[in-house]
Amino acid sequence: MFVVVGVTGGIAAYKSVSLVRLLVKAGHDVHVVPTDDALRFVGLPTWEALSRNPVTTSVHDDVAKVRHVALGQSADLVIVAPATANTLAAMTAGLASDLLGTTLLATTAPVVVAPAMHTEMWRHPATVHNMEVLRARGVHVVGPADGVLTGGDSGPGRMSEPEEIAAAALALVERPRDLDGVSIVVSAGGTREPIDPVRYLGNRSSGRQGVAIARAAADRGARVTLVAAHLDADVRPDPRVEVIAVGTADELGTAMDATADDADVIVMAAAVADYAVAAVSEHKLRKQDSPGGLTLQLTENRDIVSALVAARRDGQTIVAFAAETVESDEELLQRARAKAARKGVDLLAANAVGWTRGFEAADNALTIVDRDGRVVATASGSKDDTAHALLDAIAAIRAASRG
Numbered sequence: 473m474f475v476v477v478g479v480t481g482g483i484a485a486y487k488s489v490s491l492v493r494l495l496v497k498a499g500h501d502v503h504v505v506p507t508d509d510a511l512r513f514v515g516l517p518t519w520e521a522l523s524r525n526p527v528t529t530s531v532h533d534d535v536a537k538v539r540h541v542a543l544g545q546s547a548d549l550v551i552v553a554p555a556t557a558n559t560l561a562a563m564t565a566g567l568a569s570d571l572l573g574t575t576l577l578a579t580t581a582p583v584v585v586a587p588a589m590h591t592e593m594w595r596h597p598a599t600v601h602n603m604e605v606l607r608a609r610g611v612h613v614v615g616p617a618d619g620v621l622t623g624g625d626s627g628p629g630r631m632s633e634p635e636e637i638a639a640a641a642l643a644l645v646e647r648p649r650d651l652d653g654v655s656i657v658v659s660a661g662g663t664r665e666p667i668d669p670v671r672y673l674g675n676r677s678s679g680r681q682g683v684a685i686a687r688a689a690a691d692r693g694a695r696v697t698l699v700a701a702h703l704d705a706d707v708r709p710d711p712r713v714e715v716i717a718v719g720t721a722d723e724l725g726t727a728m729d730a731t732a733d734d735a736d737v738i739v740m741a742a743a744v745a746d747y748a749v750a751a752v753s754e755h756k757l758r759k760q761d762s763p764g765g766l767t768l769q770l771t772e773n774r775d776i777v778s779a780l781v782a783a784r785r786d787g788q789t790i791v792a793f794a795a796e797t798v799e800s801d802e803e804l805l806q807r808a809r810a811k812a813a814r815k816g817v818d819l820l821a822a823n824a825v826g827w828t829r830g831f832e833a834a835d836n837a838l839t840i841v842d843r844d845g846r847v848v849a850t851a852s853g854s855k856d857d858t859a860h861a862l863l864d865a866i867a868a869i870r871a872a873s874r875g
């Protein structure tokens with residue numbers, strides 16, 4: 473595989489020496505693209521010797537081979553390690569001021585970054601924003617790890633270990649295409665039930681996990697429809713995914729019913745309101761209309777996934793989610809089993825949520841059970857990782873049911 477390793481100007485550049493060695497040893501054709509600053513930490517001959525390929529920082533070398541775009545075009549995978557705050561900002565802005573910048577703009581290959589910087593820089597709103605933009609664009613982020621930093625201070629900012637970066641990056645390109653031609657509908661986000669023209673009852677679902685499942689399914693060859701209810705602003709669906717935007721539980725149900733017939737796999741990752749306001753006010757409710765307190769009458773919404781299960785056709789796989797507030801792993805499992813049986817779904821992915829866990833986080837932990845309550849997988853890590861673990865489980869039960 474043609475792997476580009478971008479190295480930028482941080483002390484962790486010395487650790488990328490091991491990263492390049494690991495990739496070369498694994499049999500990959502590695503092309504190192506350092507920035508000028510990176511060469512102040514580790515010299516050009518080291519990179520050339522280890523990668524066994526010529527190394528330059530400049531867009532003006534090897535012009536005959538259009539090197540400034542050729543590397544990006546040829547790449548199957550691009551890793552930037554370490555990725556400094558400055559490089560991450562340049563990537564966010566799309567700057568093409570050196571060979572690494574042009575390579576990153578010219579590539580359609582998966583891009584993995586391994587940030588390394590001091591904790592204050594990592595937590596600065598500018599970096600936080602840049603990371604959000606890059607993640608939304610599909611850039612994969614490994615680390616940073618928590619630990620002692622160069623100045624003796626400690627906190628998040630250490631570049632992840634080379635083995636971890638290599639494993640995460642290679643896993644991306646070595647994903648199976650086991651959903652080739654499969655059609656999958658994923659619901660994501662949280663529904664909102666209007667109270668009046670300006671207010672609603674909602675929930676804290678960001679849509680991150682469902683959007684990650686949609687992207688992962690597209691990576692594995694599926695045709696994907698995403699029924700999206702109020703995704704957080706920084707959660708952007710993959711361009712390969714067809715998006716149907718919905719607002720209320722009723723709209724989400726209608727969209728699911730309309731798309732379910734053609735779907736081989738349905739994943740209900742959306743947080744659907746169980747109740748809707750019985751009488752939605754046509755005008756904004758005024759405090760003087762309900763002095764001292766307001767009682768809202770709610771009516772129960774229909775259970776969408778149970779209806780999909782009742783109408784399931786042969787060969788269709790239906791997956792539900794359960795976000796539960798629980799005291800222990802055993803309690804989560806017990807609730808997952810009960811819910812899977814009650815809904816009659818093929819798989820149910822349960823995760824623990826609370827005031828501080830589950831929703832806006834980049835990471836997740838899933839316990840996946842089948843209809844008989846057997847635990848078929850547990851997964852934790854980024855929402856991309858847990859998405860792939862769920863798709864592994866889906867692919868496995870589909871293969872088993874085909875015999």
Ligand code: CTP
Nearest residue numbers: 740742744746773774775776777792793794795
């Ligand atoms: N779900 C649905 N229709 C609803 C409510 C939920 O299809 N009206 C789906 C969700 O998308 C999820 C699964 O059912 O995949 C479980 O959602 P949850 O809210 O945990 O289930 P409930 O049946 O509401 O269970 P309870 O409130 O008793 O925990």
